[in-house]
Amino acid sequence: MLRLKQATSSAILFFLVVSGYSGGLNSTFRDNTSNLEVYQRTLKLMGSRFDLTVVAENQKKGDEYLDMAISEISRIEKIISSWDSQSQTSAINRNAGVSPVKVDSELFQLIERALKISKLTQGAFDISYASMDRIWKFDGSVTEMPQAEVIKQSVSKVGYQNIILNHKEQTVFLKNKGMKIGFGAIGKGYAADKAKKLLVKHGVTSGIINASGDLNAWGTQPDGKDWMVAIVNPLNKSKVFSWLPIKDQAVVTSGNYEKYIILNGERYTHIIDPRTGYPSKGILSATIFTKNAELADALATSIFVMGVETGLDFVNQLKGVECIIVDENNKIITSKNIALKEIETQSR
Incomplete structure (x- = not known):
């Protein structure tokens, strides 16, 4: 086995x-x-x-x-690594709130499918989760519940609705500064x-x-x-x-x-x-x-x-x-x- x-x-x-x-x-x-x-x-x-x-x-x-x-x-x-500064995904993240980024059709279509799943799951799945502040740690250092306002603020930049696709130009634009996408899921x-x-x-x-x-x-x-x-x-x-x-x-x-x-x-x-x-x-x-x-x-x-x-x-x-x-x-x-x-x- x-x-x-x-x-x-x-x-x-x-x-x-x-x-x-x-x-x-x-x-x-x-x-x-x-x-x-x-x-x-x-x-x-x-x-x-x-x-x-x-x-x-x-x-x-x-x-x-x-x-x-x-x-x-x-x-x-x-193509999809957000750790590689040369990847198209990193370019999208760097230009959040600044300008659209033209990408290869493969990445464009992957993001397009991800957005469809986001809509289908009503946001339970969201590739802009990468924008989330890391307030939860599971190494023993968190001993009390974070404040509700801090938790709410941690996801303020998350929102697949703010990922704008231009099919004609084949560009991806993150509307808000500080937004990021990631493909970990x-x-x-x-x-x-x-x-x-x-x-x-x-x-x-x-x-x-x-x-x-x-x-x-x-x-x-x-x-x-x-x-x-x-x-x-x-x-x-x-x-x-x-x-x-x-x-x-x-x-x-x-x-x-x-x-x-x-x-x-x-x-x-x-x-x-x-x-x-x-x-x-x-x-x-x-x-x-x-x-x-x-x-x-x-x-x-x-x-x-x-x-x-x-x-x-x-x-x-x-x-x-x-x-x-x-x-x-x-x-x-x-x-x-x-x-x-x-x-x-x-x-x-």
Whole structure:
């Protein structure tokens, strides 16, 4: 069994099963019944851990495909990184309140899709969250509730409505000085989708791009079996709630149970509602299943902000989207079309 990601502040809550295969930084598994092999590489990209898996006929092809995926992810990072002063995203942020910035069509369309999701979620998802003042810290230094006015002020520059797109000129303009956009809640999912698309174009019939919990899988294992993921108990990662097969599907799990503070007996976690400035409450983990990781990435964040009831109702209205929520009482709640396999109570 290959564990896809080590526990972090937003730990992935599933495992991937590859029959007879135990992965490493550069790993290979051959299925004797087919002439195909699983090739896997683990490395740091976009500031996060990526696990890349492809099925190929030999080492040369496997390495070629993995290198191709890495190059594509690195290309995307140069476009969307807000840390790179040379990126188009940084140029947009520098010119907030000053002037529109002309960008490549790829970035323009990504921002356009992000704004559509913002409208759909009524601001629960918002790429201008990067404008937020960091008043909440989860390192033990915050021991009392910030003042309401300070919290309100912390999100004063946040607002997707103030991101102005000019389709004719292909420009992006942030209306207010101090505004910023960031792709932390959508960028890795987008990178996973683009890497998959490129690999499929070059003939890779099966593989997985796992971008620190934003996973896009296609095809099957070399022996014809589906890739399998397990939803793990967020409070005890040696316990598995359920196994699910995935085929030509994206799966994104967000968890916020490891970074939190307790104030006045209440638990406050690190995913902040960009509309209010207050931490989200009520959910330990949210797993989204849909066709692309970009959308799943954005929706997983949105569900946290919306809460269990509103989030579940929202997902049930979306065609081709399903979710599994683990609430603050460690109870599993699923959208209407999820078919969980039998729940495991034993250690893996």
